[in-house]
Amino acid sequence: MAKLQKSIDKRNALVKATIELVNNNGFHATPMSKIAKMAKVSPATIYLYFENKQDLVNQTYIEVKAEYTNYAFATYEENMSVEDGFELIWKRIADFKLKECEHAMFLAQCDNTPMIDEPSRIEGIKHLQPLLDLWQRGKKEGLVKPLSDFILYAYAINPLSFLMITQKRGAFQLNESHIEEAYQAAWDSIKVNK
Amino acid sequence: MAKLQKSIDKRNALVKATIELVNNNGFHATPMSKIAKMAKVSPATIYLYFENKQDLVNQTYIEVKAEYTNYAFATYEENMSVEDGFELIWKRIADFKLKECEHAMFLAQCDNTPMIDEPSRIEGIKHLQPLLDLWQRGKKEGLVKPLSDFILYAYAINPLSFLMITQKRGAFQLNESHIEEAYQAAWDSIKVNK
DNA sequence: TAAGTAAAAATGAACGTTCATTCTTTTTTT
DNA sequence: AAAAAAAGAATGAACGTTCATTTTTACTTA
Numbered sequence: 001m002a003k004l005q006k007s008i009d010k011r012n013a014l015v016k017a018t019i020e021l022v023n024n025n026g027f028h029a030t031p032m033s034k035i036a037k038m039a040k041v042s043p044a045t046i047y048l049y050f051e052n053k054q055d056l057v058n059q060t061y062i063e064v065k066a067e068y069t070n071y072a073f074a075t076y077e078e079n080m081s082v083e084d085g086f087e088l089i090w091k092r093i094a095d096f097k098l099k100e101c102e103h104a105m106f107l108a109q110c111d112n113t114p115m116i117d118e119p120s121r122i123e124g125i126k127h128l129q130p131l132l133d134l135w136q137r138g139k140k141e142g143l144v145k146p147l148s149d150f151i152l153y154a155y156a157i158n159p160l161s162f163l164m165i166t167q168k169r170g171a172f173q174l175n176e177s178h179i180e181e182a183y184q185a186a187w188d189s190i191k192v193n194k
Numbered sequence: 195m196a197k198l199q200k201s202i203d204k205r206n207a208l209v210k211a212t213i214e215l216v217n218n219n220g221f222h223a224t225p226m227s228k229i230a231k232m233a234k235v236s237p238a239t240i241y242l243y244f245e246n247k248q249d250l251v252n253q254t255y256i257e258v259k260a261e262y263t264n265y266a267f268a269t270y271e272e273n274m275s276v277e278d279g280f281e282l283i284w285k286r287i288a289d290f291k292l293k294e295c296e297h298a299m300f301l302a303q304c305d306n307t308p309m310i311d312e313p314s315r316i317e318g319i320k321h322l323q324p325l326l327d328l329w330q331r332g333k334k335e336g337l338v339k340p341l342s343d344f345i346l347y348a349y350a351i352n353p354l355s356f357l358m359i360t361q362k363r364g365a366f367q368l369n370e371s372h373i374e375e376a377y378q379a380a381w382d383s384i385k386v387n388k
Numbered sequence: 389t390a391a392g393t394a395a396a397a398a399t400g401a402a403c404g405t406t407c408a409t410t411c412t413t414t415t416t417t418t
Numbered sequence: 419a420a421a422a423a424a425a426g427a428a429t430g431a432a433c434g435t436t437c438a439t440t441t442t443t444a445c446t447t448a
Contacts, residue, residue, distance in 0.1 A: 007423085026308040028222030032408055042425045044410075053408065112306035112359065114220040147375050150366050154356040155379045159348035165306065166344050181341050185349045189383035201397085226434060236399045238436075247434065390448085397442070406433075416423070 011049045013039035018060045019106045027057070027115045058120040061110050064103045069127035071096045076130060082138040083187075086156075089131055090186060093157060094179050097164045105168060108161050131157075135190075144190055155189040205243045207233035212254045213300045221251065221309045252314040255304045258297045263321035265290045270324060276332040277381075280350075283325055284380060287351060288373050291358045299362060302355045325351075329384075338384055349383040 017038035021030040032053055036043040050056040072092045076085060097104040110116045116124075135152055138144030144152070163182060167174045211232035215224040226247055230237040244250040266286045270279060291298040304310045310318075329346055332338030338346070357376060361368045 010424090024308065026221065028220070028309070031406075033406090043408085044426075045424055047409070048423070109307050113303050114218065115222070145375075145379070147379070148366060148372070150357060150360050151353075151372065151376055151379065154353035154360075154376070155349065155383060158356040159345075159352055162348040162352040163344060166348075172342060172344050178342070178345065181339075182345055182348070185339070185341070185345065185383040188387065189349060189379040193382065204398090225432075227432090237434085238400080239398055241435070242397065391446100392448100393444100393446080395442105395444085397440105399438100399440070401437085401439100403436075404434100407431085409429085409431100411428075412426095414423105414425070416421105418419100418421080 010039065010041055010045065014041065014046060014049060014056065015060045015063060018056055019064065019102055022057070022109065022115075023102055023105050026109075027113070054117065057110075057115060058117060061107070061116050061120055062123050064106055065124035066127060067100075067103065068093075068096055068107060071100075073130050078130075078133075082134060082141060082143050085134050086138070086187065087183065089134070090156065090183055091179070094160055094182070097160050098174065098179075101164060101168060104161070104164055108165055111161075142192055145192055147190070152190050156186045159186065204233065204235055204239065208235065208240060208243060208250065209254045209257060212250055213258065213296055216251070216303065216309075217296055217299050220303075221307070248311065251304075251309060252311060255301070255310050255314055256317050258300055259318035260321060261294075261297065262287075262290055262301060265294075267324050272324075272327075276328060276335060276337050279328045280332070280381065281377065283328070284350065284377055285373075288354055288376070291354050292368065292373075295358060295362060298355070298358055302359055305355075322347075336386055339386055341384070346384050350380045353380065 014035060017035045018030070021034055021038060032043050032046060035056075036046055046056065050059065072089055075092065076089055080088065111121075132149050135144055135149060139146050159182065163174060163178075166172060208229060211229045212224070215228055215232060226240055227237050229250075230240055240250065244253065266283055269286065270283055272279075274282065305315075326343050329338055329343060333340050353376065357368060357372075360366060
């Protein structure tokens with residue numbers, strides 16, 4: 001009861017500030033004092049919502065990861081064909097990475113550093129199951145190469161992270177036709193060549 | 195003259211310690227004191243070889259990146275066919291990422307965080323030209339899809355980083371046949387479908 | 389070759405700062 | 419008016435960096 005009374009707005013502001021500061025400065029240059037300042041809150045207040053800095057980052061990671069996978073699978077239904085299902089999920093993921101770029105960047109940074117502790121990382125992986133099931137079905141139907149999920153993920157999904165980061169750094173501008181090209185490359189890499 | 199007298203061994207030990215500690219603990223949890231201890235050197239000695247912590251990380255990044263690209267292109271020759279050239283370079287890169295896993299992990303972490311400053315990052319990109327030239331040739335010959343280098347890189351090369359990181363985390367074990375499968379996926383994603 | 393010496397390299401301890409976290413007090417809510 | 423939430427100031431630890439000193443190296447001279 002006590003916890004529910006606490007303003008959810010403050011918690012959200014803290015999570016938001018964490019994402020923004022870690023994205024721009026890195027975890028190593030994101031002190032609690034700056035997070036507090038950006039969230040317009042006293043440093044002490046952070047500790048009413050989070051155990052410590054690690055907990056703040058872990059919870060932020062898990063929340064953003066859940067938001068990501070929810071978005072990815074929101075319109076997917078299991079009775080779709082493998083090809084339609086894959087295209088739908090892939091494009092939802094692309095959409096998320098472009099529209100919620102800040103959140104996707106934060107995930108990329110977490111996934112490539114020891115910034116997140118192992119339990120939180122494992123928690124974050126759980127939600128990908130619908131995609132793995134889809135691939136399983138695709139393998140059975142002879143449409144998807146019989147590869148391990150890791151390799152399928154590496155070629156079908158992960159390249160989007162690279163493109164997003166590259167775009168964020170200003171190296172080039174992703175547009176609609178790039179997305180279509182990338183989707184074709186993704187599908188070509190995992191589909192069975194007839 | 196003065197600088198050349200300084201023991202190159204100590205510098206190397208510092209670079210090595212930086213890679214190892216940043217890999218295992220992240221930049222944020224790698225104090226100069228630990229780097230010094232691991233390199234069996236006084237903290238003060240670091241400042242004889244490097245301006246400050248940022249400079250140490252920047253120089254380490256540039257060195258490892260150069261080592262990586264040197265390895266990738268060591269046996270490549272420009273008169274090779276596009277297909278042979280690509281397979282050769284790709285497999286050299288895969289080789290490096292598996293054999294020099296620590297170094298490759300360090301690069302991945304640098305490339306996905308604001309840990310490295312922008313000039314050093316730009317310096318690190320320079321050496322990839324032979325691969326871009328090969329793709330250019332492949333496009334002219336109608337063998338490689340007419341995509342931007344960023345997209346080609348995202349699908350042909352970058353997935354190896356994901357596989358390497360996943361393997362390092364112990365999620366699965368990469369073997370020879372995985373490498374062959376991954377190579378096929380890479381080529382399938384960028385080659386023109388006849 | 390051996391002794392002497394000046395410069396360079398290396399060191400451990402110390403400095404000032406910044407950090408995550410806690411303490412005490414004030415403000416807000418019920 | 420009691421309890422919960424929030425605040426600012428305070429705290430001790432840890433950090434990057436520098437300082438004062440010692441050790442090692444390279445070179446000169448006998």
